[in-house]
Amino acid sequence: MKGIILAGGSGTRLYPTTKVISKQLIPVYDKPMIYYSFSTLMLAGIREVLLITTEKDLPAYQELFGDGSWLGMDISYCVQSEPRGVAEAFILGEKFIGNDSVCLVLGDNLLCGNQVTEMLQTGTKIEKGALIYGYYVNDPKEFGVIEFDENKKVISIEEKPQDPKSNYAIPGIYFYDNQVVTYAKNLQPSSRGELEISDLNQQYLAAGDLQVELLGRGIAWLDTGTCEGLLEATSFIYTIQKRTGLYLACLEEIAYKQGYITREELLDLAQPLCKTDYGRYLLTVAQDEF
Template sequence: MRGVLLAGGTGSRMWPVTRAVSKQLMPVYDKPMIFYPLSTLVTAGVREILIITRPDEQPLFRRLLGDGGQWGLDLRYAVQERPDGIAHALLLAADFLAGGPAVLILGDNIIHSAGLDRQLAELTEVDGGLVFGLPVADPRPYGVLDFDECGAVRDIVEKPLVPPSRYAVPGLYVYGADVVSIAAELTPSARGELEITDVNREYLRRGRLEVRLLGRRTAWLDTGRFGDLMKAAEYVRVIEERHGVKVGCVEEAAWRAGLLDDAAMRRLAVPLRASGYGDYLLRLLDGERPARPAAVG
């Protein structure tokens, strides 16, 4: 299974800051924002990942992430010229996916949940679509699940003024081999974009959409606005300082997945000691042996 990480868009909700730098390169406490969704993909067993950026920002992502070989990953890049919608990213990834299944994740979403990590790591194949639902205080900015009287999902409504439920669909989607053909048949929405909700609704119409509801132990942070970015940074800080574990650490995720051996981990850690990041990686080596789940690919 291959991954698609969407790190394009104009970032207009965070102007003027994002006129100069991509939102996904901004720090969320002690890591660039893109580290969080990238580590989620690594935990899901994804090794080959296409990162979709704006044309002018791709060199910055390449400088930060390289080809991923330092983590045992295969990172590739594609350009989205205009913000044509999340589903448009699937069309850009058509050659990369080569008719295979895909995990699509948004570069400004942070999802922190041991339960979700286990579900993703256990994925072997998907015939159709798989999305998640999570209750939030205000679901209006998202795709929202609409349930029937028996509790089954009957529709997904994009950015409703009156939400049919509190369950929003976070920016993490798993699709079967036909997702590119489905995206290719979409009609742009009123705002001129190919909506990912329409992909999910088509799978639902065909009876091939699985929806998994996530509970209260899952934290989903959308960092698309200044206040949300500050809240996400504070959340990560509290977790890391209180529990002594890092959130969104790509090196740790790769090490636990068996992509890095101890020697490679140590080589990555030593240059990062000045910030304390490297010391954390060294403590993992000196005090804990990783549980290595079977890779899913």
């Protein structure tokens, strides 16, 4: 399975900060926002990643990640010239996807919890159809929303509804079989002028090939696309790391524990940072203290 991170868009909800910097490069406590999305793919065991961003922001991401070899990853890049919708990622990434299945992660999403790795690895085993998740939120109007019948069977998916039919929002992580490219090409722009990911999921639902898994209280999902959400996520990460001493979305640690890089390679990454808390943490990880 291959992975795609969508880090495009204009980030208007975080203006004026996003006038000069990509939304997904804004720090969430001590790391760029996109680290959290990237860590999601790494925890899923996905090593080939396509990062889609704007032409203006492309050099910054290339400087941040390079070709990914320092993490034992293979990273390539693609430009989305205009914000034409999340589902366009599969059209832009058609050659990258090839004959494989694919996991799409939005660059402003954060997942955390003991069950996340198991959840993600289940998603990578999908052979046919699509797998998405539902997460209970107080106000789902800004998300894709899942509608259920009286037997808890999914009957519709609606993008940013004014009158949501449930409180179950769809987090920005999706697993698809190779049919997703064909489905994406068949989409028509919505009233917003975008190729909606909810319309794509609706096609899988109509074909009887959509699986929906509801996330329980053991998993936290945070959307960092607004100022309030960014503040909440920063406080959340700070609290967890301060209390446990363990870092979230530490890409070097994940790469080491997944076997993508050796201890020697981890130490090489840590040494230039040894005067920082981040570098000292990497040295501790290399000593297998966690």
